[in-house]
Amino acid sequence: MAVYIFGHKNPDSDSVCAAIALADLKNKLGVKSVAAVQGELNPESKFVLGKFGVNAPELLSSGAGKQVILVDHSDLAQSLDDLAKAEIVGIVDHHKLGDVTTPNPLEAWIWPVGCTCTVIKSMYDFFGVEIPKNIAGIMLCAILSDTVIFKSVTCTDKDKEACEVLAKIAGQSDLKSLGMAMFKVKSAIEGTPVRELVLRDYKDFNMSGKKVGIGQLEVVDLSLLDDVKPALVEDIKALKAEGNRHSVFLLLTDIIKEGTEMLIISDDPSVVEKAFGVAPAGGKVWLAGVMSRKKQVVPNFEKAFAG
Numbered sequence: 664m665a666v667y668i669f670g671h672k673n674p675d676s677d678s679v680c681a682a683i684a685l686a687d688l689k690n691k692l693g694v695k696s697v698a699a700v701q702g703e704l705n706p707e708s709k710f711v712l713g714k715f716g717v718n719a720p721e722l723l724s725s726g727a728g729k730q731v732i733l734v735d736h737s738d739l740a741q742s743l744d745d746l747a748k749a750e751i752v753g754i755v756d757h758h759k760l761g762d763v764t765t766p767n768p769l770e771a772w773i774w775p776v777g778c779t780c781t782v783i784k785s786m787y788d789f790f791g792v793e794i795p796k797n798i799a800g801i802m803l804c805a806i807l808s809d810t811v812i813f814k815s816v817t818c819t820d821k822d823k824e825a826c827e828v829l830a831k832i833a834g835q836s837d838l839k840s841l842g843m844a845m846f847k848v849k850s851a852i853e854g855t856p857v858r859e860l861v862l863r864d865y866k867d868f869n870m871s872g873k874k875v876g877i878g879q880l881e882v883v884d885l886s887l888l889d890d891v892k893p894a895l896v897e898d899i900k901a902l903k904a905e906g907n908r909h910s911v912f913l914l915l916t917d918i919i920k921e922g923t924e925m926l927i928i929s930d931d932p933s934v935v936e937k938a939f940g941v942a943p944a945g946g947k948v949w950l951a952g953v954m955s956r957k958k959q960v961v962p963n964f965e966k967a968f969a970g
Contacts, residue, residue, distance in 0.1 A: 666752060667729050669699040669720070669743075670779075671736035673865045676845075679708045680805035681734040681779040682720050684798050685755060688783065689732075691792050696732075699723035701743065705863050707808060707849040715800035715833070732770075735779040737761035740867040740874075755782055757809075757817075758957055762869065777817040778809035784825040799832035804845060811881065811918050812842035817955045843883070846918055850882040857894045861902060861913060868961065870968035873909035876902060877964075879956050885917040885924060892926070896946065900928045910934070912964075916954055923953045923960075938967035 668686050670678020682698040689696035698720035704712070712719055726749030733754045736742060738761030743749065751763065753770040757779050774782045780802040787794050794802070806826050810818035813826075826838060835841055852860060865878035878899070882888060888895070892915075899911040910929035917923070925948050927935055936942045939950055953959045 664730060665695045665697045666732055667697050667699050667723055667726070668732045668734060669701055669723050670734045671738075671741035671866060672701045673705075673862050674700045674702055674708065675705065675735075675864050676708045676711055676801075676808045677779050677805045678735040679704060679720060680711065680801040681755065681783055683717060684780060684783045684794075684802050685732065685734055685786070686720075687795065687798050688787055688790065688792055692790060697721060705849075706851060707845050710845060710848040711801050711804040711808075714804075715797040717797050717801055733763065734783075737763045737773070738866075738868065739763060740869055755779055755786070757782060774821075776819050777815060777822040778806040780805040780809075781819075781822045781825045784829060785821075794829070794832055796833055799829045800835065803829040803833050803835060803838075804841065807838060807842040808845055808849075811916075811954055812839060812846075814918065814921060815955045815958075817958045846881065846883050850884070850887055852882075852887060852891060857891065857898045858902075860891065861895060861898050866956075867906070867908070868964075870909075870965055873968060874906065875964065875968070876906065876908050876911040877914065877956055877960060878911070879914040879916060881916045881918055883917075883919055885915060885920070888915055896926055896928070899926060903928050912960075914953075914956060914960065918954070921954060922949060922951045924949050934964065934967045937970065938963040 668682045670682055679700055686696040686698035700720045704719055726743045726746050729749050730752050731749045737754050737756055751765045755772045757774055757776050772782050803826055806822050810822050861878050868875045899913050903911040913926040915924045927943050927946050932943055941948050
């Protein structure tokens with residue numbers, strides 16, 4: 664029986680590359696494993712896999728009767744709808760422990776680092792397994808993406824050390840150029856449906872019993888989004904209504920200016936000022952220095968909703 668390894672809904676590069684890398688490692692350790700994803704690959708992930716000649720994981724819509732390992736998430740809202748019908752045998756993640764529970768003990772590697780692939784690199788080391796060149800390449804890209812080329816507050820020395828080793832294996836010397844090439848692909852919005860942009864890196868959270876959606880679009884220049892911003896606002900308004908959500912927040916992150924404009928659709932917009940100490944105006948707010956949803960946005964909102 665194969666173990667299916669997959670990341671969160673609306674997969675980003677870490678979810679995709681972590682699933683592939685962990686499946687490679689597990690197979691080499693004698694555990695038949697299949698890398699999977701819960702949705703279509705975004706442009707950045709397609710670019711990364713194409714650059715290093717790695718096949719995309721298979722699409723997984725049901726966990727019924729399967730053994731699974733979760734990567735890059737442990738929140739029920741971000742996992743398979745029928746996860747309860749699967750047997751979770753492992754979690755490898757870099758976020759806070761979510762609301763997933765298991766009836767049996769499991770293998771868990773949950774570290775306070777900037778990327779799941781940093782954890783998996785250490786797992787290769789721990790088990791004494793050599794990392795293939797193409798797998799090293801996609802893991803390197805995932806770390807550069809998740810840490811915003813080391814600019815994010817989530818970035819740790821372990822992430823930088825992992826990249827140094829992975830870059831040598833993958834034959835990559837200019838990490839800034841590689842990272843910027845990825846972010847240029849990520850910034851490409853022309854011809855992309857608005858809903859696809861909203862869901863490109865989107866997660867739902869349970870905050871004190873309220874369903875809260877937080878999406879993020881990272882671009883090299885915020886002005887690239889000027890023409891589509893009104894449509895983005897309308898779409899997150901529709902998304903909120905469709906999913907009976909209390910709030911939907913869309914983070915428009917400028918990686919050069921190192922800050923985020925947050926678009927706000929909420930039953931109670933005052934939670935934004937409560938969370939960040941800045942009053943929104945016209946359904947949006949600029950948050951200087953904020954680049955990480957995981958470390959700078961979600962914890963602030965959780966406190967605000969709890970209060």
